[in-house]
Each structure stands twice: as C-alpha cells, then as structure tokens.
Amino acid sequence: MTTKQQKRTDISTLGEFGLIERLTADLKTLRSTTMYGVGDDAAVLDPGGQMILISTDLLLEGIHFSLVYTPLKHLGYKSVVVNLSDIYAMNAEPTQVTVSIGVSSRFCLEDLEEFYNGIKLACQSYNVDLVGGDTSSSLTGLNISVTVIGTALKEDLVFRKGASEHDLICVSGDLGGAYMGLQLLERERKLFEEEMAAQKSLEGHEFIIARQLKPEARGDIIKLFKEHDIKPTAMIDLSDGLSSDLLHITRACGLGCHIYADKIPIADATRQMAEEFKIEPLIAALNGGEDYELLFTIAPDDYEKVQAIQDVRIIGHMTHTSNGNKLMAQDGTAVNLQAQGWKHME
C-alpha cells in the first residue's frame, strides 16, 4: 500500500467535510428509491408508502470517547441517542436501530451487558427497536457502529437546504454545556492520572457532566412542531457546534446569516465553568459540539407559533449571501462565523 511511488495527500488538509465531498463527488444515483443520499443528517429512501430515513455513526474509543470517565451504560445510551438526533433533525421519527461492536479482550461479558443496558434504555425511552448488529473482537479498544432507521411522510421532511432570506434562526435548549462537561472531565482525568487522586471536584457539576455523558435527542421538540403546526424550513442537529452547523445550513441554502450574541442560550452552570476555565462562554456555545440540540429556521410568519414553545430561542435570521455569516455582539460589532476543523483529525 505504501510502497508505490504515488502522491500522498495528508487527510487533515481536507477536513472531514472536504474529505467526504472528495470521496463522494462522482456518485450517481442508480436506484429510483434513493430520494436523497450523502449530504444531510440522514439519507432518504422512498420505497413506496412512507419515506425511510437512515443515518449511521462510527464511535471509536480514544477518539470519540474515553472510558476513564464514561460509564459503559452511559456510552451505550449516548451511542443510540446521537443517531436518533440525526433522524429528528430531518423532522422524522426514529423507529429502529442496529448496533455493531468490536471489543478487545480487556472487556468482559458484564461490561458488554452494561453497555447494552444503556442501549436498551435509550431504545425504551425513545420507543425504537434494536433489530440487529454484529459482534466481533478488536485488537484495541471498543469500536461501536450504530445505524438508525426512521420514517416520515414526504411532506414533513426538513432538509438543511430549505431556508429563505429573512427566515428566523432558532435553537432548542442551551449550548456549550457538553463542551464544558468534557473540559471538566478531561481535567479530572489528567489530575487522576498524574496524582492517582480520587475524583472529587466533579461534585456540584452534574448539569454539564450530564450534558456530555448522557445527552438527550430532542424528539420532544419535533412533537411540539406538530402540535403547533410548525414546519421548519431547514434543520440540523448540533453535533459539531453552532458555528459549524449553522454554516452547513447557510451553505446548503446559498444564503448568509446574522446571529446575535445576547440571544444565544447558555446555562448558568455552563457559564460558570467556562469562566473557571477562562473560556469565553460564547466561544463554548459557538464551537463546542455534542449538545444535540436542534438548530432550525422558520418562515417569519411562524414567529408567534415558535414563541409559544418554551424551550426554543430565536437567535437571528437568514440574510442574502453577500451579507456573510456574522455574529453580532451587543456593542454592535460583528465577527465572521467560522467552521471548526475536523477536531478528531488534528
């Protein structure tokens, strides 16, 4: 493989999205049932009847999670939830999951039972069925692959690309908590490894730790959309961070955006921990990933309807692309939103 004299391009020069685009650039659709392939939160298939959605994630120990501070049950739960979130982000309903694992010999049956207990708990909580998977050994660590299937009526589907100029940009919940939880857990891990000291400084920080270790997918928001007769014009779930994910939407729509610093929801616990780490809380909210909140746009006419949903904030609006992608500070200054690199690749 490496003996041939050939060009060798470092993957990190492309970033994750550049890499996917490059590898899938020349794909042609062969099947009439393939409605939408690579490029959104989930693929959409139309086999007749309801639309079928499919999304998949690969989670690798040491890259996506550390077992030093992640209980296996939480890991199982989170592995399912982050995939369900992709289906909700299409305004669809997850219905089934498959889970494959590769485990090294340091794991015992009881470890895997803990992991599966988390998976089953997530399946029960979100009313989805575990329908398959694959189990093998691995040379090192725990490898997890989760695929989720969902359904939706065609007219209910929301893609990343549907927003128009002047549409309002909304976000559910609060942002940056999962990132600050990760910072805290990583700090404690290092202290623990250096001093073999017990982890005590986690006490009192349950909120941000739960945001990191046991995130929830916002199926409740999707339900509220139906109840309030709201159909977002574009939507994505916040896995990479507000900046990166909002830029996915603006790019897909061929538009720009303005969001307002003082409108971005940040929990007090997140703010406090950010200050302790000397991180600007807004930066944690913009660039911290894994909140699994929904970021979506609505037509201006739906302003009243969305105001009625308690856990949703309007944080800005879509603009003509010539206005750029900007964060407006309270003092009236504006900065350009920037996508984060492929954090796992650096």
Next chain:
Amino acid sequence: MTTKQQKRTDISTLGEFGLIERLTADLKTLRSTTMYGVGDDAAVLDPGGQMILISTDLLLEGIHFSLVYTPLKHLGYKSVVVNLSDIYAMNAEPTQVTVSIGVSSRFCLEDLEEFYNGIKLACQSYNVDLVGGDTSSSLTGLNISVTVIGTALKEDLVFRKGASEHDLICVSGDLGGAYMGLQLLERERKLFEEEMAAQKSLEGHEFIIARQLKPEARGDIIKLFKEHDIKPTAMIDLSDGLSSDLLHITRACGLGCHIYADKIPIADATRQMAEEFKIEPLIAALNGGEDYELLFTIAPDDYEKVQAIQDVRIIGHMTHTSNGNKLMAQDGTAVNLQAQGWKHME
C-alpha cells in the same frame, strides 16, 4: 470500569452467537413496523408497501483483514459485497448502502480514494446506491462499518427457519476456496515478513486468491430462483463455513440434516492447494468461511426446477432432529457436523 469488585466472564467462553443471544435475550418489540429483529441474515421492517431489510457489518483491520496482502480497492469492494450477500440470503434485493470509516494517520487521501473506488465498483456491479456514512480518525488501523438496505415483497422473504423434514439442502458455487486463498496469502505474508522476499509463489493461484480477496455475492442465483419459480424454504449465506451455517438452519428449523461428502462442490484449485497444505479438502469446505455462496433448502417437489440451475448442487436433505446433523462419507460412515468457535475471538 475495571475497579469494581464484580463478576468478570470471559467473552470467549460464550462464542459470538452465545454472546449475541445473551445480550439480546430480553428484547421486546416496541414498534409495529418491526417484523423481524435479531437472529437472521437481516432484520425486516414493514413500514407499509414493500418490506425493508437491513443488515450491518463491522470490519476491523488485523481482525477481519490484513492490508499486507489486501489491496484497498479490493477491501472496499469486499466490504460492500459481504453485506449484499446478507440481503440476497433473505431472497431480497439490496438497494442502498452506507459506509463509515475510521482511519489512522498512516492513511492518505489517495488510499481512501482507492478504497472508495472499490466501494463504488461494487455499487455499480450490484446496482445499489451509496447513500451515506461517517468519516473519522482512529488511533490504530482502519475501521469499516457497512450497512445495507434492501427490499422485498413480503411473500418472497426467506428466513433461516422455514425448512421441513425431507427438504433438499442445496448450495451454490463451490466451497473452501476463500479459506485456501487465505491460507496461501497468510503463508506468503509470513515468508515476506521473515525474509523480505518478493511474493512470487502467488502466481498460478489466482482462483483461490480471488475467492478470498474479491468474493461476489450471489444475486445471480436470486434472479434464477425467480426465473425458475423457486422459493427456497430456508436460506443463509456461507460466511462462517458450511458446518456452522447449516447448523444455524437446522437449529432455527428444529430439524436435523444429512449431507453427503461426495456431493459437496470443491473446485480443483481449492483441492490442490488443500493437499499442498496437508488439509483435507472437505475440511476446508466444511469449516472455511467467507465463500459467500448461498446455502438453502427446497421442497422435494422443486427437485427438477433446481436441477435446471447450473451452478447449484443438492448436497443432502433435512431430517427429523433425532437423526442429528450428519456428514455421510462415501464409505457409509457418518460424522457429526460441528459449529466452529468464534474464530476472531480466540
């Protein structure tokens, strides 16, 4: 995780199938669209209209493949094909795949392009669409997860469990070739690593090497079933070896089986290499995996129809469970068929 005082059961004591059974024992179906979950080649969903099938595999470097002798393009091709095989084994048609990869920093863009070229080639050959996936880095090696979606009419589906006593046991193609190809490639790898010598003794062994590195899924047989108006009563694809996979069928059906040594198809090239390795060719056919041929049963009345398919052999018949699972030698002696352990776990 390992600090608690708790029971620790070594996974290898359960084997792959024991492990899956243990982990999924208490699963209850929540969704009305889940027709069939864990326990066959693929899960079956019924969202209205056609049945949707889903199957998934996790392939890990050093466990499932060695890049010393596996070209990345072949690996991409095989990763897709082995999943398609699971859908064909349900008498269904694969329609879409998703591919996720985790890659360490030793891989460059050109490596991944080679890998994706193999994936795309398989997609074209089998008329399926690549509709999604996930790309991330890994700490070590190449991690691949493939999920395949298929469709079938409900009345066409074939499970492992449908055979009756006296049904004929059939197999497509020939067996043991992939296993002997692997033995040859592994021998050359060891020679290469010990002596840094060029690989020359692979010449003339293209057949078994291709069986290992570039297997094909038997969609052609599924088509022939339709043309000849055959519906197998039970079916599985040969990934673990004839013994193990036939025992999956007999167990699912609550039956026994008799197969005949002189009926088991083994190619001359496979036989020759087995003799070179001082392996009984029949043992390679029974216990060697990865042939991705179809093993199926038909009603005795379909004998004539199946005789008309050139690349299918009748190798035995289903019996009452009290007759056991037996291989009948030419001299009239019988030996019990035995499942192989979890080879990746030992």
